[in-house]
Structures are given as C-alpha cells and as structure tokens.
Amino acid sequence: MTRVIEVPATFDDRSFEQFAAAFGQWPPEEKILLDARGAQWGSPFGLLAMLTAGQALAEARRERPLFTVPTNEDVRRYWARAGFFTYAAELFELHGKLPKVTATGPSDVLLDVTPVRATEDVHEVVEKISQGASRILHGELGLEMKATLRFSMALSEACQNIVEHAGTSGWVAVQAYTFRRRLGRRVVVIAVSDAGIGFRRSLESTHAKRFGDRWGDGAALEAALIQGVSRFRDPGRGQGLAFIKRFLDQWKGKISIRSGTARLAIVPPWDEDVPLSEHLPFFPGAQVQIIIPAQDPETR
C-alpha cells in the first residue's frame, strides 16, 4: 500500500496543516508518495516541511518515500534554484523531469535550502546571509542598517536551537517575496525546520511538573517562546527566542512555531492568525517561521 500525500498547490504555513493531516498516524505504516505535480508555489516553510517529512521517515526507518516533481516548469526551476532538489534527492525517490539548474539561488533567495547538522553549519549560514541581507533588509524593506546584524543574530539563534535541542539535524532557508494577500508588501521569511524531538520532549524533564495537567505541546511552546525557558537550568539559556521576539516587536514582524500537535504565534497587527492552536495533526520535530515586513514608508 502506498499513501499519497498531495502537496498543496500553494504550500505555506497555512496549507501546512492539510499536508500534516494527510500522513495520518505518525510514522505512517504505508509507503509514502509526496505528490507535488500540482504545486504552483512553495514558501521556504513549505519546502522545508517536505524535506523534514522525508528526513523523519528515514529516521523512523520507513521505506524510502517517493516524490513526484511539479509539472509546472517555472516551479520546478525555482525549487531547483533554491536548492530543494539537491536534498530531496537524498531523502526521496524522485520521479519526473528535473531541471538542469544548480542551487545558484534567484535574487530573492537570501539563503538556499541549507542543512543544519552541527555548529559549523551555523557559522556557514551566518556568513552566507551577511552577504545579501543588507541589500534586502535595508535596501528593499527599509529597515535600519543595524537591523541586518540583528537579523543575522536571530537566524543564528534559530539554527542553534536545532543543534542544541532537536537531537537530529534540520534545515534553514531564507527568502524575500511579496505578501500580496495578507500584507501587500515585501517580506523576508526565515524558515527553520527539524525532524527532532520537538519542544515538549525537550522541555519535559525540567518543566512539565509545574504545568501539571496543562503540560503538552502548546504549554511547551508557551514556556519556550513566552517565558524564555530552556531544558537547561542555566539562566543564560533560553534567551534566543526571547531576543528574537523583542526584535520582531520593533519591526512588526511575526514568529510562529509549530511543534508536535500545537502551533504558537506572536501575531502582529497586520495579520489575523490565531495565537495558539492545539490538537493539530501531529508532525515531527519543530518548524519555526519568522516574517519581517517592509517598514511602512511613512515611518522610514
């Protein structure tokens, strides 16, 4: 038996729930086919979600999943240039015509899909991003120059969460695009995803007790993002997400974290997202998305 998971035509953090639900019980018993033939667009979050699913299946020792590539040539080429197929080929049996394009990255891709396996990868990510971040953040989005360094700092902290807490490797991608429906402005989006143990298991031994019956994926996300706790008792730990949140307040940005069966978002005025969603379909690891919008021209 093969379970077919249809990749949403527009695959972003909103349509992700449809994708996650399609897996049913995790890990699924059947062989998996990710059908991306109808895909018209994939956000960095969507691209990483597919890789994370492939990684989680491999780590659960399930049969190598299948992947049918998008029919739309522009979509295929874009995903190829963003580096998606380089890593998808390691995790899936790919079916369909792949464009002969290397991951050079279109101009609005600030960081190709990049694996985060160890500390050295975080150094590489920060080095790579610093080359293009200023052009996009200051030039296009109208953020002050020092925002570039804060942005790199946020990226570094988000990637380190994988190395320090996930118990396995993960992925990061950064892209700029126009948020037509929700905002009508350019945004920069950081997506970070891993197939690891998730926030609840990471924090359980040190924090579950004080939450009592409330403990779960949602409470774990609240503890990490709102209260700034970490599984380490060292008070210097757990500050990364708190710092990111502070910067995002200043930039009217948004952060959302999905882990296990819950999703928590710090919602800026321009968005209508739900702050906390629980009892969602299970998905392995943790998926972080940070959105930084172009600043209002009148306040620049």
Place this chain on the structure above:
Amino acid sequence: MIQTIRIGTLLRETVASPYRNLVTRPTGAAIRNRIQAAIADSDCHTALLDFSDIELLDLSCADEVVAKLLLDGGERGSRFVVLSGLREDQHEAIEHVLTTHRLVVAAMPGGEHPAPRLLGWVTADARTAFALLCERGAQLAGDLAGALGWPAARADAALEALVLHRVVQTDGDRYQPLSIG
C-alpha cells in the same frame, strides 16, 4: 598593567577560518577558555577584551564569552575585566545576557557612547555613581555623596555595589574607575 586580548585573533585561531562572526555556544566556550588561559598566564591586573575585529556577536556567544567569564570569578582571581571595541548591537547582546544573570561589566567609550558605560544589571544609583567617577576621577565616598546630593549611606551602598561587581577599584578610602589606556 593592562592585558589586551583581541577576540578577533582568538576567533581566527580557534575556528581556523577567516570568520569575523562570533556565533554558537561551542565557539563561545572555546573562546572563553582561551581568554581564561591568557588571563591565568598574565600578571596584569586588568584584562581588556577588544571586540573591534568582531562583526556579529550572537546571544549565545555573549553568554558564553562574557557572562560565564564574569561568573567564573575564581578563575579570574583578583583581575578586572573591561570590554572595548563594541558596536551597538554587541552592546545590546551583552547587556541582555548580563541582565539575565544579574551581572555587570564596564565598557570603554566607542561608537554612540563617548564615555565609559556599564553593561548589564546594576542599580540606578550605582550607574549614576559610576558616571560621576568616570567624569571626575577618584573620589572619596563623602565627596561623591556631596556632589550628588545623597546621604552618605546611599553613596556607600552604590560604591560598594560597584566594587562588588569589580567595575570600580578602591584602596579603602577612594574609589576610582578602572584605569585603561
């Protein structure tokens, strides 16, 4: 005597690459170990940590390099630590982690800050007293109290807090900021 420790040089030696970004906890811990070794090998009373070659300092590294160095008072012995060459975003990162630990360190003038300043957690009185010492030089507690219009006990408490945090020196009578440069 002042011992200047160039963090950029330590970073290049530690990660064996031309990186100027001080990021990740393991990197920060390795740099801190090198700083502690350098301080242990020196007779200087003050270690000046020079960050001028550093581009990005993330929170994890700020915590590992600066906060944990200050927490490890035993290793430092009687040595003072002062920071220099910091940019605004680095100030912020260090301030954030030190406040979390309720620690404080002195930073040399630079960038948007023309005078020495304290980074981290300290009372408003201690901050005011520090600024006055930097402006006027060594002071008796009574003189400082007079200059600020404070009762003697208030000045004593502020100065003792600064001494306790090792951002001000005293010979028992006079209090003075760390003399650098």
